[in-house]
Amino acid sequence: MKRLLAVALAAAIATPAAADLVFPSLSYRTGPYAPNGIPFADGYADYFTLMNERDGGIGGATARVLECETGYNTTKGVECYESTKGEGALVYQPLSTGITYQLIPKASADGIPLHTMGYGRTSAANGKIFEWVFNYPGTYWDAASIIVKHILNQEGGKTLEGRTIALVYHNSAYGKEPIRTLEVLAKKHGYDLMLLPVDHPGQEQKSTWLQIRRAQPSYVVMWGWGVMNQVAIQEAASIRFPMEKFIGVWWSASENDTLPAGQAADGYKAIAMHGVGMDFPIYADLKTHVYDKGLAAGAGDQHGSVLYNRGMMAAMLAVEAAKKAQEIHGVADINAAQMRDGMEALEITDAVLEANGLPGFMPTFQVTCENHGPPGLGAIQQWDADSKTWSLITPFIAADRQVVDPLIEEDSAAYAAEAGISPRCN
Amino acid sequence: MFYREAGEFKTSYAADHATFPIRFDFWRFWIIVALAFLVVPFLVTDYWEKAVFLPFFVYALAAIGLNILTGYCGQVSLGTGGFMAVGAYGCYKFMTGLDIKWDREVDGQVTEVVLIDLPGLDIVSSTILGGLCAALVGVLFGLPSLRIKGFYLAVATLAAQFFLVWLFNKWSWAYNHSATGQITAPESFLFGVAVTGPNAPPWATYLLCLGFLFVFGWAARNLVRGRTGRSWMAIRDMDIAAEIIGVNPLLTKLSAFAVSSFFIGMAGALYFAVWQGAAEPTEAFGIDQSFEVLFMVIIGGLGSIFGSLVGAAFIVLLPVFFKNLMVTGFGAWIVAVPLGIIIGVALGALAFQLVAWALRRIAPGAATRGGAIAGLAVAAAGSIYFAGAAHSGLGWPTDIAEHMQIITVGGLIIFFLIKEPHGIAALWRTTKERLRLWPFPH
Numbered sequence: 072m073k074r075l076l077a078v079a080l081a082a083a084i085a086t087p088a089a090a091d092l093v094f095p096s097l098s099y100r101t102g103p104y105a106p107n108g109i110p111f112a113d114g115y116a117d118y119f120t121l122m123n124e125r126d127g128g129i130g131g132a133t134a135r136v137l138e139c140e141t142g143y144n145t146t147k148g149v150e151c152y153e154s155t156k157g158e159g160a161l162v163y164q165p166l167s168t169g170i171t172y173q174l175i176p177k178a179s180a181d182g183i184p185l186h187t188m189g190y191g192r193t194s195a196a197n198g199k200i201f202e203w204v205f206n207y208p209g210t211y212w213d214a215a216s217i218i219v220k221h222i223l224n225q226e227g228g229k230t231l232e233g234r235t236i237a238l239v240y241h242n243s244a245y246g247k248e249p250i251r252t253l254e255v256l257a258k259k260h261g262y263d264l265m266l267l268p269v270d271h272p273g274q275e276q277k278s279t280w281l282q283i284r285r286a287q288p289s290y291v292v293m294w295g296w297g298v299m300n301q302v303a304i305q306e307a308a309s310i311r312f313p314m315e316k317f318i319g320v321w322w323s324a325s326e327n328d329t330l331p332a333g334q335a336a337d338g339y340k341a342i343a344m345h346g347v348g349m350d351f352p353i354y355a356d357l358k359t360h361v362y363d364k365g366l367a368a369g370a371g372d373q374h375g376s377v378l379y380n381r382g383m384m385a386a387m388l389a390v391e392a393a394k395k396a397q398e399i400h401g402v403a404d405i406n407a408a409q410m411r412d413g414m415e416a417l418e419i420t421d422a423v424l425e426a427n428g429l430p431g432f433m434p435t436f437q438v439t440c441e442n443h444g445p446p447g448l449g450a451i452q453q454w455d456a457d458s459k460t461w462s463l464i465t466p467f468i469a470a471d472r473q474v475v476d477p478l479i480e481e482d483s484a485a486y487a488a489e490a491g492i493s494p495r496c497n
Numbered sequence: 498m499f500y501r502e503a504g505e506f507k508t509s510y511a512a513d514h515a516t517f518p519i520r521f522d523f524w525r526f527w528i529i530v531a532l533a534f535l536v537v538p539f540l541v542t543d544y545w546e547k548a549v550f551l552p553f554f555v556y557a558l559a560a561i562g563l564n565i566l567t568g569y570c571g572q573v574s575l576g577t578g579g580f581m582a583v584g585a586y587g588c589y590k591f592m593t594g595l596d597i598k599w600d601r602e603v604d605g606q607v608t609e610v611v612l613i614d615l616p617g618l619d620i621v622s623s624t625i626l627g628g629l630c631a632a633l634v635g636v637l638f639g640l641p642s643l644r645i646k647g648f649y650l651a652v653a654t655l656a657a658q659f660f661l662v663w664l665f666n667k668w669s670w671a672y673n674h675s676a677t678g679q680i681t682a683p684e685s686f687l688f689g690v691a692v693t694g695p696n697a698p699p700w701a702t703y704l705l706c707l708g709f710l711f712v713f714g715w716a717a718r719n720l721v722r723g724r725t726g727r728s729w730m731a732i733r734d735m736d737i738a739a740e741i742i743g744v745n746p747l748l749t750k751l752s753a754f755a756v757s758s759f760f761i762g763m764a765g766a767l768y769f770a771v772w773q774g775a776a777e778p779t780e781a782f783g784i785d786q787s788f789e790v791l792f793m794v795i796i797g798g799l800g801s802i803f804g805s806l807v808g809a810a811f812i813v814l815l816p817v818f819f820k821n822l823m824v825t826g827f828g829a830w831i832v833a834v835p836l837g838i839i840i841g842v843a844l845g846a847l848a849f850q851l852v853a854w855a856l857r858r859i860a861p862g863a864a865t866r867g868g869a870i871a872g873l874a875v876a877a878a879g880s881i882y883f884a885g886a887a888h889s890g891l892g893w894p895t896d897i898a899e900h901m902q903i904i905t906v907g908g909l910i911i912f913f914l915i916k917e918p919h920g921i922a923a924l925w926r927t928t929k930e931r932l933r934l935w936p937f938p939h
Binding site for chain 1: 543544547548552666676677678679681683684694695696773774775777779780781783817820821824825894895896898899900
């Protein structure tokens, strides 16, 4: 309390800080999505703290994280965007597909880049239409395609004729995203698609799983978030659905989702966009420069979890893009437009990962003007309930580009026609 | 003092029927309207537009709508979110060009039958037409009100809420078959200025929504004190008696449902098209919306247009206010100082009551003086502290601030409802009565 008051007093008296690099964090530490929002926000904040403490900022400029609570609510998200954009925000990462849909036109009009890492509007991968939106290292449609590929491999690799895949999804723009791809893939591979929406916040899934019990689909794919994930895994366990045939998207893939089901969650699979665990040299640096100094964000109990790593990865990609922007424009104090140039020229190589203490953490890629969503790779990770750890059980596999690319082309063309945008990158 | 009727004489029926019989009220109202229309548009920024004014106008319109049904006609409704959705989707269909067509197969030849294929309409007509769609649906779901009352009707309207949200998730024609089920408002112009879409300047959307609120608030105020409004109130107060004196319950109840849903539908249309720009049914028009608007009406005051505005302000603005106070601050002294003084004085009044109450037990003679000293001290210190806080924020962690905000707003709701169960409007009414007599209480 005393510390809180001291901080409050200091903040009440302090004047706004001098020019620095502002990274807003539209986080959610409250509400039904907090179990997933907290680790991501902690990882995001801790990485920037590490940059400031260890490297003295990014290229000499201090990074400032502006946290704003959205509660995964679209209205609050927009309020956060409007309240922070005037502070010189460089890039927004709303961690919500609903908020992303709201922000795409607004941020494009305001000239602030949006990085929706593996979420948001999939067709924003088409940089020719979406100048200000990036979704590297992958999209929902990549994820859907990779999951189907994995299922195909499990079933002998030829056809899925006569199989049923059920999609349990959050009944929102987020959960509906993969449907189109899964429908196209159903035609290609011959499986039947069964759609099972779950309404916000996702605590009530009895009827959903009753339907699954009755229809006995061969596989269940989940597009869930927040409490919906843990409830689904518990319900799956209660109808004794085989866990290794239950595959989540990368947002249904954290410890906080599997732990509540205990032993029953053993074998649950999910797609991964990056490595798991604390076995990376960066954690030694985080310990010396952040944790041991008492600067860790939040309660400090999420270190090493999947979503903490993902928050860190989001921050790392932002920092690398900022460095690139500083390099291109020759100034340390970059603005949002320069940041966008940096994001478009971003190249993640093994050397970059190595230098950041994250060797082999994720696949390498190069963003281009046309492609804002490379590389579109994903691995499958599996939960081991005994050791309470995830492990990658496949290498990173590529999405079915012949299916995904035309869909991206089609959807982005529709957006361009609606919003009156002419393609760039010529 | 300044607030009195002495010297104001009514010489005509028109004067007797005036909405603001007291000169002071009349001028205060017009000064606020003039400020809102002529001064604020020059000052409004993106943040104030999106986080403060548009939410307030939209919810005020919805609250007026629900107040007509619940406050004036006595029919409880939990379907507000669903009716807002009808307004929003209706507005969307009219904005993007309403089309009703289907394929007909004759001798193996597939031909497209086009019943209606309108061009896209402007935002004002779309909003009003969206409101009319909602009115139709409202009448339909209002039919059970002829048979059932009270809690049972609330359940029937709850069914409307869930059915409509389900419908807009399922019926792909309603969202123009978009892949994610989202509806996105196309850019539209009014007198050459963008009023929807990302390029709309804040003053334009502000004036549009304010215009809607002003015109329809005016209409509602005059509707409720006319013949229609009196028959609604007659039904509310005792439906059998009303029927005996010749009020037709069918027409009265259904007209209340129609007018109420019309307002709520327009609010939904503005909510989607102007304020948010895009919406998905489950989140934007869920049951939470229905409750939120119902709370506004209850806290503001049932059966009061002014109460609807105050209730909307209370529910919409307090969370934003506390969030700014506890985390980032408003950054402008012109806003921070008055807010700090308001909080300081409120705390001072509380301190006065508490200290005087405590002293009355120990030293009754010094109770008032001691209370006054404590109150003044707290008011002064509180004003300075909270002015600073409102300027640059308290810098609390965002999750603690969010929880504190929920607790504080909840506490204030309970406080106001205990203090005056008939809502803030009633509190305001008694304050006015006292002001008329002040400084002579008898």
